[in-house]
Amino acid sequence: MKKQLVYLLLGTVLLFSCKKEGCTDPIAINYNPEADINNGSCNYFSTTPFIIETPYGFPDMNIPSNNPMTVEGVAIGKKLFNDPILSFDNSQSCSSCHLQTAGFSDTNQFSTGIDGLVGNRNASTIINAGWNSSNFWDGRTTTLEEQAFEPVVNPIEMHNTWLNVENSLNNSEQYKQLFKDVFNIEYIDSTHVVMAIAQFERTLISVNSKFDKYLKGEVQLTHEELNGYAIFNSERGDCFHCHGTQMFMDNLFHNNGLDPEPFTDNGLGEITDNSLDNGKFKTPTLRNIEFTSPYMHDGRFSTLEEVVEHYDSGGVYSSTIDPLMKKLGVGLQLTNQEKEELVAFLKTLSDMDFINNVE
Amino acid sequence: MKNILLITSLIAFTFFSCEKPTQTDLTINFTQTVDGSDLTTNSMIYTNEAGEDYDVQTLKYLISDITLHDENGDNILIEEVHFIDISDESTFSFAYNDVPNNNYTSISFVMGLDTTKNISNKYVNEDFHLEMFWPETNGGGYHYMKLEGDFNDSLSGYGTHTGGTMGGDYSFNDIKDVSLTVDDDLGNVSIDINMEINNWYKTPNQIEFSSYGMGIMMNMPMQMDLKQNGMTDVFSVSVNK
Numbered sequence: 001m002k003k004q005l006v007y008l009l010l011g012t013v014l015l016f017s018c019k020k021e022g023c024t025d026p027i028a029i030n031y032n033p034e035a036d037i038n039n040g041s042c043n044y045f046s047t048t049p050f051i052i053e054t055p056y057g058f059p060d061m062n063i064p065s066n067n068p069m070t071v072e073g074v075a076i077g078k079k080l081f082n083d084p085i086l087s088f089d090n091s092q093s094c095s096s097c098h099l100q101t102a103g104f105s106d107t108n109q110f111s112t113g114i115d116g117l118v119g120n121r122n123a124s125t126i127i128n129a130g131w132n133s134s135n136f137w138d139g140r141t142t143t144l145e146e147q148a149f150e151p152v153v154n155p156i157e158m159h160n161t162w163l164n165v166e167n168s169l170n171n172s173e174q175y176k177q178l179f180k181d182v183f184n185i186e187y188i189d190s191t192h193v194v195m196a197i198a199q200f201e202r203t204l205i206s207v208n209s210k211f212d213k214y215l216k217g218e219v220q221l222t223h224e225e226l227n228g229y230a231i232f233n234s235e236r237g238d239c240f241h242c243h244g245t246q247m248f249m250d251n252l253f254h255n256n257g258l259d260p261e262p263f264t265d266n267g268l269g270e271i272t273d274n275s276l277d278n279g280k281f282k283t284p285t286l287r288n289i290e291f292t293s294p295y296m297h298d299g300r301f302s303t304l305e306e307v308v309e310h311y312d313s314g315g316v317y318s319s320t321i322d323p324l325m326k327k328l329g330v331g332l333q334l335t336n337q338e339k340e341e342l343v344a345f346l347k348t349l350s351d352m353d354f355i356n357n358v359e
Numbered sequence: 360m361k362n363i364l365l366i367t368s369l370i371a372f373t374f375f376s377c378e379k380p381t382q383t384d385l386t387i388n389f390t391q392t393v394d395g396s397d398l399t400t401n402s403m404i405y406t407n408e409a410g411e412d413y414d415v416q417t418l419k420y421l422i423s424d425i426t427l428h429d430e431n432g433d434n435i436l437i438e439e440v441h442f443i444d445i446s447d448e449s450t451f452s453f454a455y456n457d458v459p460n461n462n463y464t465s466i467s468f469v470m471g472l473d474t475t476k477n478i479s480n481k482y483v484n485e486d487f488h489l490e491m492f493w494p495e496t497n498g499g500g501y502h503y504m505k506l507e508g509d510f511n512d513s514l515s516g517y518g519t520h521t522g523g524t525m526g527g528d529y530s531f532n533d534i535k536d537v538s539l540t541v542d543d544d545l546g547n548v549s550i551d552i553n554m555e556i557n558n559w560y561k562t563p564n565q566i567e568f569s570s571y572g573m574g575i576m577m578n579m580p581m582q583m584d585l586k587q588n589g590m591t592d593v594f595s596v597s598v599n600k
Contacts, residue, residue, distance in 0.1 A: 059484045233494035235574030244492035251489055323416055323507040323516030
């Protein structure tokens, strides 16, 4: 009788003591015997952790706890990124519109999908995207995993179905083995496909530009570049409020005065359904900006000179234009020399290792 | 007998393992008013001392070294830096748990960051790192405050950006008397720290948005004027028991 009571109480204790999250799979290398709830963090024997060293002046990358980085996971992600198997007719991969030589964006104003249909926004770059707090020009997804779900099924892009992608991948012995080795799954599902792609995207880190070397004291900027830096980082050019820090972006949305109302593309406003957000788009990083032409969410400018000219003009009035763009009709009034200096500085953000690296 | 002891301790363990005993928790709230009324953003309904109509679209600011002082001259630091963003309700308050029993007589805080904290990349993992960045070429560190909107005909914007212009320290310490006796029976308590926005532009220095030019981040006299106005009457504190 007493023993039964003890067992009963022990059972109660187990039920009510704090539940702990962790990896509950005994065959994983990070198996946690104290964990009660599997949080998807299990890491298997065949994988090697992929360590991301936080670059100087960057926050720690926010990596989802259920998708830890592994060397092998990154490798599958890279393979998938370059494999047309994700598109319905096997004709396009992610890299068809996100070209490494263009900072993983498209040199065309708009990208053309497998059916010959054309979008209305310029393909986003994938540069230091692991630090994005949202993705797409309108910020409609939070994580890179969520982002990767969309182009595969978008009718004007890869126009596939995830069921079809899963079938194609599960028909491949090679992919089946790779996913088994890395994620310990028998059947490849869409969730693990986007996890692998996101792991690869988190490795696309650009921090070796001339400007970075200048900050480390390894090279000197020219007189012209330094003048451009001063314009960039003061209210003379007022670039830094949105493109500040070593990230060269603020993870926020702004209306930079491109168009009058009504907008043909409401950007963030289409997602939030708040008219105060109409005409606002996510600030892109300026790293490798020399290679990511054309510019703006709709790729309307083909050169950096045109971009500088836009900001110099002060932009076009609309009710949601950023207060800091309110030099309407006045503009920055930069001299031609100052404009050239600003462009010269922007080109110090080019990272040839990032653009050319074939690893 | 041994079993009973075991059972008793097991029960005690079960009940207390996830819960803490009750005590006084303090919530600090950050509120904002214009002419005494709660701030409404994106609405051209305000007029500053100089007679300019304006709205508020953006308000982000840093309050640091939030400290409670007791009657014996001792103090407890309850938060090193707190970032308030008017577009994010989760930043409007924070909690400090387990306030020690004592008679507290004042609360002090710093508007912005003093020079020991206002250092580039010091808060690289905080939410405000990207949004409050202040360029190294102008002293580095972080904006103390970004208060932005339109004025007059809405064709002009203003940006009241305060910070460590050219490496100077324009932050200021504000101390307010409070009467707060914390004992085991007090229950939860909150302190409101209110910013009266119009007072940034009023006493002793009347400030006009139309005098901002290309911006005020390099304008040392303007930073000093804003600091003086801020110290005069921008902040007020109230205790809610």
